[in-house]
Amino acid sequence: xxxxxxxxxxxxxxxxxxxxxxxxxxxxxxxxxxxxxxxxxxxxxxxxxxxxxxxxxxxxxxxxxxxxxxxxxxxxxxxxxxxxxxxxxxxxxxxxxxxxxxxxxxxxxxxxxxxxxxxxxxxxxxxxxxxxxxxxxxxxxxxxxxxxxxxxxxxxxxxxxxxx
Amino acid sequence: xxxxxxxxxxxxxxxxxxxxxxxxxxxxxxxxxxxxxxxxxxxxxxxxxxxxxxxxxxxxxxxxxxxxxxxxxxxxxxxxxxxxxxxxxxxxxxxxxxxxxxxxxxxxxxxxxxxxxxxxxxxxxxxxxxxxxxxxxxxxxxxx
Numbered sequence: 001x002x003x004x005x006x007x008x009x010x011x012x013x014x015x016x017x018x019x020x021x022x023x024x025x026x027x028x029x030x031x032x033x034x035x036x037x038x039x040x041x042x043x044x045x046x047x048x049x050x051x052x053x054x055x056x057x058x059x060x061x062x063x064x065x066x067x068x069x070x071x072x073x074x075x076x077x078x079x080x081x082x083x084x085x086x087x088x089x090x091x092x093x094x095x096x097x098x099x100x101x102x103x104x105x106x107x108x109x110x111x112x113x114x115x116x117x118x119x120x121x122x123x124x125x126x127x128x129x130x131x132x133x134x135x136x137x138x139x140x141x142x143x144x145x146x147x148x149x150x151x152x153x154x155x156x157x158x159x160x161x162x163x164x
Numbered sequence: 165x166x167x168x169x170x171x172x173x174x175x176x177x178x179x180x181x182x183x184x185x186x187x188x189x190x191x192x193x194x195x196x197x198x199x200x201x202x203x204x205x206x207x208x209x210x211x212x213x214x215x216x217x218x219x220x221x222x223x224x225x226x227x228x229x230x231x232x233x234x235x236x237x238x239x240x241x242x243x244x245x246x247x248x249x250x251x252x253x254x255x256x257x258x259x260x261x262x263x264x265x266x267x268x269x270x271x272x273x274x275x276x277x278x279x280x281x282x283x284x285x286x287x288x289x290x291x292x293x294x295x296x297x298x299x300x301x302x303x304x305x306x307x308x
Binding site: 005008011012013025038061062063064065068069137 | 179181189190193194201233256257258259260261262264265268291293294296297298299
């Protein structure tokens, strides 16, 4: 078949935030055993790297899938502003009752961006395809936007410990 | 199976359209619209798809891929002002999207090599911005 050469654009952003991994469904001892250092009561922080990928046909005039500035401002307002230099557990309301593992942070960001895309860019012939977060240079977490739209991702924190 | 080879080239470009005002150019291209141009250390990763030859154990001789990248990308683009010296960017805006697509087209003309066909071109304009052109069919639903 004829290949579909639909370009994807990936932009990389950064935010620094602290978090503590502690599940209300577990005892203090279980939390310490499960999360180890990440359960430190005072929290700890990371310089997160966030990659946002979109796919679409470049505009025939400008050769751009979309102006970078529009994407940057959107990610800044929907995500970076929320997380940068914050303690995720207390400053990001979505984590009042769920554990801010980077799995859950990645899922939340993917959900927020996927849901807001049609409102923010109704006229842009492109779509969000992927969110990837590096918690450190060694840990990466990736969510495809289709997973969010289909609702096929399980939220790890919503799974009772006994089911894991 | 996939095999990836990386190459680098440093080049200058400017993204602006004659038909647009300064303000419109800035709106579309941001700092990239500055009329005198500016440069990047571009990194291109070319991924080929194929199966290892049962005798050599190789999908493709990487020396040939290196040579191909040298001839089609590095030699023509390294230390050049893309808009002036590298067609089609005398009349096509050298956005990351368009440069990636041009590299794809140049390589596609010279491939396959042995059983290896072009699978993906990834072009980094900076470490914080890259474009992928990939053969795999992406559903249009994704882009809607």
